[in-house]
Amino acid sequence: MPQFELVRAKAQMFKKTEEYYNSIRTNIQFSGRDLRVLALTSVQPGEGKSTTSVNVAVSFANAGFRTLLIDADTRNSVLSGTFKANERYQGLTSFLSGNAELSDVIGDTSVPNLMIIPSGQVPPNPTSLLQSQNFQRMIETIRGLYDYVIIDTPPVGLVIDAAIIAHNADASLLVTEAGAIKRRFIQKAVEQLEQSGTQFLGVILNKVDQTVDNYGNYGDYGSYGKQNKEKKSKKAKKSKSKIKK
Template sequence: MNDRTLIVNHSPKSIWAEAFRAFRTKILHSKKGSIVKSILVTSAGAGEGKSVTVANTAVVLAQTGKKVILMDCDLRKPVQHEIFKKRKTNRGLTNVLNGECSISDIVQDTGIPNLQLITSGSIRFNPSELLDSDKFKETISSLKSQADYIIIDSPPVLPVTDACILGSKVDGIILVVGVGKVQPEMALKAKEHMEIVNGNILGIIINHYENFVEQSAYYHYCENVEKAAN
């Protein structure tokens, strides 16, 4: 990871940072249903730019003065500690879920005002079971009382069940669709998987991920996945 990953922090006047701020406006002024405090950001498959989107979304929300906690719930291939240049430790979310420590032991400052980070913790053989536990429900509930927004990174929807488990437990879901990285029918399938678990899909981000690496990105918010697939 390099400094361009947190584009909203390192290049705040860029068109890409402005695109994230436009997305932030959609979140802050969403009129879809009840109050949304916990938001899962996921994708159909790997390599669509999901984790970078999670990190930048958390930063732009924190820049408004909102208290934000970013949770790395990708318990298989976590990367948020790399994005925020934090040393990977054996204390993180999995350790709380296993009763080895408390939430207060794992919340880290990121160096960005109003933004804290919870890393994944030590890798376990049963990530789906941990995320589907009563302890995880308690953890989310506790964090929501401590912050304005909980932004969650997860594995992609189609390869494993983790994202669907998380989708059933959060207030809202954002799907990242990487142009050139996923077929439209796969994006629709991911949407259907979330609907099966009664996930509240707020919208999608269409991400030209390959161009993002070359500093040429475009993000767009839509009302539903069908628009992205057509």
Template sequence: MQNAKLHFSQSENNYQIKEAYKTLRSNIEFSGQNVKVVSITSCTPGEGKTTVAMALARAFAEAGKKTVLVDADMRKSVLVGRYKTGSVRLGLTHCLVGRERLSSVICETDTPNLYVIFSGPVPPNPSELLGGRIFGKALENMKQVFDYIIIDTPPLGSVIDAAVVAKQCDGTVMVIESNAISYRFAQRVKDQLDKAGAKMLGVVLNKVDITGKGYYGHYGSYYGKYYGKYYGKYYGKYGEDNIEVPSKPKASVEKEPSDDDLDELNYLAGVMRKD
């Protein structure tokens, strides 16, 4: 087994971002106890699928789950260079062509419970290797050892490799960059996964601008603008600044009762005494 020290960027250690990946981890756990092998793909390169795959694997590891991240983006891997893992000699390619055993290509990292299998050299036939018997057998063997297997696959909008891997997994997560991918394009990629027989777990909307006002800030400004104006217009006259003090009523001059009034009052008083 090899060893690798991972270097995470400052943004990947951001509290809000880590909490978002914890939520993603929980949602996958709630998908069922049989969902242990999860592939990550996207529509095009640069949408952040590798970052999502690594962060998700890290989130599982930090929760005490023994997790392995498999770099199956064999055509254009960025994992080794991005996380500055140093001199890792062996990768997935060596295992799939039969040159090395699975245990030899697994890297133990400095993050507890997190292991990585890097892609290795670029082979001439990635799709055939990922759809072959050796890769399927490797997944079965890893299921016996690891709690979760996260597989980073190539963008499905570019090559078919992701669909080949997805049909061997328990579920697939698609990463979509915010304001970058059209609905039709994303739907075509999803249709390709459906045709391959993949189980779609959901979509991660990535690179969302979270610096603006949130929903509550928006609602607050809305109600402050419209309801404040409404109440100020219709109820403001009852406010403290607009109190109208009524003038003091004139003292009424009591009228002296007439003789007839006195006779009627005396009669009523006599009736009440008799009762």
């Protein structure tokens, strides 16, 4: 089994934002005990969905839950720069195409309680692979092995993959950057996720500068996840995320 190490810069980022991701995790847990397989997506690339997926998974793992992170953004994975492997490895696409067993593509990480399925090589037919029985079988198998499964999916505004994955998950979340995407595109993405037949939990709003009244300026990735009750606080924060309907 390959070993994946969370790179130092990413680990340090989580340490600085741990409180906020723990808040997001708690909101997810309060949404229902049966919501254990979660699909995270965004409208466009670069909104922070992969960073959010990793840090939410780390939060669950740190809380003592056996957690699996699946990199299902096979077209344009960015998680390969987040975890470094100690040897050559196969990924999700190898399993879905029938070239590897599920046990061959699950790797351990340097984070206790956290395991990962990397995306693997870019396939010629990613959508077809996600629609295969192998994908459905994988989801059913891992339900019995892990407390929580976090799936980083491609942007729903670009391809249909996220809706397919959400259909097989228990719930979905949309990550969006404040002020970067027009409201109508966010609403369309929400509708796509709701039409998948899976419970839609809400939106994680990234990079919100609480020191301004509008969304004209954003903070960096330094602070995520203030919830509604904390929004009322008079303390200014550089940025935040929140789950909201």
